[in-house]
Amino acid sequence: MQKRAAEQGTIVIELENVAYSYGGGELLSSVSLKLAPGSFHFLTGPSGAGKTTFLKLCYGALVPTAGQARLFGQDVREMTRDDIALVRRRIGVVHQDCQFLDHLSMAENVALPLTVSGHDPNSEQQNLTELLNWCGLTPRANALPPELSGGERQRAALARAVIMSPDVILADEPTGNVDWEMSQRLLQLLVELNRMGKTVMIATHDLGLIRAAKQHVQARVLRISNRRLQLAGADL
């Protein structure tokens, strides 16, 4: 995976003077960022500042209204819908409101990226078992998503985001609905993934989480304020 990112140049996600507007004033403007492989970023800022919008620009769900966004060297504007779909297999996303297919078991939901990309989930059964075990979800493998607790849903969403062994993991408020202990476990999972070489970006407004992470990993903190993206100081 690392090698694949390296072949495309060192930058996995690159935003250049990007602006985004939902119509009626820009939400983000003049945003520039280069995510290098293996980096660990936090994205913070007040609610409604545009954290989710920023992440959506990073995985091609939104096309910038100005400026350029490049995913693995490809300009988002020139990508077809299927190009975007293929890029999503290399970018694992943990949604804020982790959505699942409610009629499939949790294990099948976690394996969904394999299913839709044409892999045979049976041949990856061992990986799936290990992953569920690693996330502490094994006992709940056959539960349907509505039966899961908030923490279990967050961990299942994370497991689904990483099952394809993506180069990048984007997580939007992954600890939003869980208690402190659970948020520490989730953070631990993300830190371990980063040590395996994955690029990680976590959007959160939980400063405690950021402080806790800084003890384990060299993380940079980006802050969205006044429609701009700034590198926050060390004094956080």
Added chain:
Amino acid sequence: MSLRDQIMALLSGDGSADRVVPPSGFTAHLTLFAAGVMTFLAVFALALSLATGRLADRWGDELARASTIRISAPPDQIQAQTEAALRVLDTTEGVSSARALTTDEQRSLLAPWFGANVPVEALPIPQLIEVIETSDGFDSAGLRLRLSAEAPGAVLDDHTRWRRPLVAAANRLRALGFLSILLIGGAMAAMITLAANAALAANAQVIEVLRLVGAEDRYIARAFVRRFTLRTATGALVGMLLGIVAILFLPSAQEEGGFLTGLGFQGGQWLWPILLPPVAALVAFLATRRAALRVLGDLT
């Protein structure tokens, strides 16, 4: 992937794509029902077209080659004029055979109007001569002239006057039958498109999740297309079987060859309705695929 590959992939089956869309009982039954009803109707439209087609061909064939000469003359001259007319016909180019109808035949022709025991001999009815043409036909104007010279009481009725509108009507009916089949196909495509759009709208969240985890449009579309195609094929199969059974139970044609009772299939024509389910499935495939790709194209 070409259209053909997609159809093959669809037939060979991909259970996983099927599983990702939750089962939906109600619309499934409606699709089955609509496909069944439409195919049932199509069987009748097909039967109508083929039966009127047969009728048009037969009328066209038989009537084109048969004419009648009617000899009205005083009773003492009828025999002489009949013989004179037959002599003229014998030497007319384009006449394959000609014969005077016997008294019994004339009586059976009149029986429907006067009853079976008409004393035909006692009535001043004209003598009829049946003329069968060769495939080239004869010159009716020339024949009339010669007849008027030899047998002044002879009137040639070459049937074209009343044949043409009948054949035209039968042909028109056949065209209407085929048009009905096309309209039924169109209505079925419209219904399936509506059902597919409803299913796509109801599963907007499923589509969003699939898109999020990197499913290509083709994969998402296939989940819906396969489902609707199989449903339609099943419904159409049932509708076709019921339609065939209904046709089988129609009373068979009487000797008079009544147009209504002749509705049905003959010989190789029974193969036509068997084509309806595959055609219905193809219509469903194309309609759902178009609907799915259009809906997906509008999403981000």
